[in-house]
Amino acid sequence: MKVGILRFPGTNCEYDTQHAFTLLGCSTEIIWHQETSISDTINLLVIAGGFSYGDYLRSGAIARFSPIMKAVREYAASGKKILGICNGFQILTESHLLPGALKRNESLHFISQHHHLKVASDNNDFLRNVPTGTIVNIPIAHHDGNFYIDPESLQELYSNDQVLLHYCNEEGTLVNPNGSVDSIAGICNKEKTVFGLMPHPERAMESILGSNDGRRMLEGLLTT
Amino acid sequence: MKVLVNISLKAGVLDSQGKAVHHALDALKFDGVNDVRVGKQIVLQLDETDASSAKEQVTQMCESLLANTVIEDYEIEIVS
Numbered sequence: 277m278k279v280g281i282l283r284f285p286g287t288n289c290e291y292d293t294q295h296a297f298t299l300l301g302c303s304t305e306i307i308w309h310q311e312t313s314i315s316d317t318i319n320l321l322v323i324a325g326g327f328s329y330g331d332y333l334r335s336g337a338i339a340r341f342s343p344i345m346k347a348v349r350e351y352a353a354s355g356k357k358i359l360g361i362c363n364g365f366q367i368l369t370e371s372h373l374l375p376g377a378l379k380r381n382e383s384l385h386f387i388s389q390h391h392h393l394k395v396a397s398d399n400n401d402f403l404r405n406v407p408t409g410t411i412v413n414i415p416i417a418h419h420d421g422n423f424y425i426d427p428e429s430l431q432e433l434y435s436n437d438q439v440l441l442h443y444c445n446e447e448g449t450l451v452n453p454n455g456s457v458d459s460i461a462g463i464c465n466k467e468k469t470v471f472g473l474m475p476h477p478e479r480a481m482e483s484i485l486g487s488n489d490g491r492r493m494l495e496g497l498l499t500t
Numbered sequence: 501m502k503v504l505v506n507i508s509l510k511a512g513v514l515d516s517q518g519k520a521v522h523h524a525l526d527a528l529k530f531d532g533v534n535d536v537r538v539g540k541q542i543v544l545q546l547d548e549t550d551a552s553s554a555k556e557q558v559t560q561m562c563e564s565l566l567a568n569t570v571i572e573d574y575e576i577e578i579v580s
Contacts, residue, residue, distance in 0.1 A: 334568055341565070370568065377570040379509075382516045424513060424571055455516065 277302045277498050280318040282348070282364070284309040284339045289325035289361065289478065296478035296494060297322075309342040314350075320357050320497050321348065323364030325417075325476060335378060335420040336366030345371060357401065357497060358470045362418055365462070365472035374465055374472045375433070376425035381418070382455025388417040390486055391453060393461050393475060394444040397437040400468040404496040411448050412489035414475040416461075421474040423456035423463075430457060438464050441473055471497075501546045501554050502579040507567050508539030542566055551578045 279297045283290045283306050294304045307314065309328075314321060328339035339345070352358055352373050360368040368374040381387060395403050395410045406412060425433065433439050441462040445451050450459045454474075462473025477490030509515045517538040525533050544561075548554040558576050567574040 333565070337565065337568065369570075377568055379513070379571060380516055382514065384516055384520055422516075455514065 277320070278315075278318050279304045280314055280321045281306050282309065282321065282323045282344060283307065284326070284328035284342060284367075286328045286330055287324050287326035287363070289363075289476065292476075293322055293324045293361070293478045296481045296490065299481055300491070300495060300498060302498065307344060309339070309344045312343050312347060314344075314347045318356075320359065321351055323348075323358065323360040323367050324478075325362030325364060328363055328367065331363075331420070334366075334370065335363060336368075336370040339363075339367045340370045349373070352465075352470055355467065355469055359402065359497060360470075360472040361476055361478065362421075362474055365474055366420060368470060368472045373470050374463060375429055376423055376457075376463070378420050378474070379422040379424050379455070380420050381422050381453075386417075386419040387421070387453055389415065389453075391416045391461075391475060392444050392446055392448075393441045394448050394450070396439045396442050399437045400440065400464055400471070401499070402464065402471045402493060402496050403440060404499075405492040406489075406496070409448075411444060411446070412493070413480065413487040414477055414490055414493075415479045415486070416453065416475045418454070418474050421454045421456065423460045423474075425457055425460075433463060436466050438466065438468075440464055440471065441475070501548050501551070503544045503546060503554055503558050504577040504579055505542040505544065505558060505562060505566055506539055506575045506577070507542065507562075507572050508537050508574075509571055510573050513571050554578060 443459045464471045480487040480490030518536040522536040562574045
């Protein structure tokens with residue numbers, strides 16, 4: 277299994293992501309945004325977190341027009357899997373590969389903490405190892421994680437099982453750290469091939485660092 | 501030609517910055533402020549000299565990059 281990891285100017289989670297997938301036994305390749313193609317040998321493409329282009333204008337807005345993004349759109353259209361973490365999720369919504377948008381956190385603060393999440397649907401590759409209702413502990417670290425979508429599209433997300441994760445407390449009661457519509461932390465596209473979430477599963481790979489719940493999530497993406 | 505683009509969150513999309521500024525104005529005893537919305541302004545200098553053609557070009561810029569029309573509205577003002 278080979279994982280491609282996109283790097284834009286300002287991306288800062290590419291090595292964490294590489295470390296996570298190396299732990300899972302994958303080979304990895306970091307792909308610079310000036311590249312114009314994605315190798316056929318890559319089975320999973322990850323858009324890593326960070327602050328692409330300094331978050332100027334809007335988070336993810338400028339990265340969307342990087343040379344590599346044409347290849348990313350083609351890669352998505354071919355039905356191969358893409359995972360966008362944090363800034364990667366923002367880039368995917370700005371690129372319209374995922375619906376909705378990510379606004380400034382309601383508190384206006386940057387939030388960096390471990391957070392509990394509840395799996396809303398395991399009917400997808402990403403969460404196939406983490407049954408619906410499971411509570412996991414995964415770090416969040418973002419300023420613009422306030423997920424917005426209009427009410428009609430929100431209903432569509434639910435009816436297609438596209439809502440993946442909700443923010444919750446340790447007991448599983450939904451809570452809302454950043455103002456997201458319905459406490460949503462992650463979604464996928466209708467085809468269930470493009471996944472986006474604000475929390476960082478690649479930072480939850482080893483219990484000694486607080487949690488290894490990210491491992492089961494990422495493992496789901498490795499089986500074809 | 502100078503063109504101003506004013507971008508703000510759509511009505512109905514909660515503007516947290518506007519709310520925070522509103523609270524601060526209240527705290528400073530500026531009474532009678534009913535609502536505050538915080539947006540951003542982008543100032544463009546274009547080679548174009550025809551106003552309607554400039555507006556058309558800037559509309560395309562807004563739709564593709566300057567605004568995220570999922571959450572934002574934009575207004576274009578031709579200055580000179």
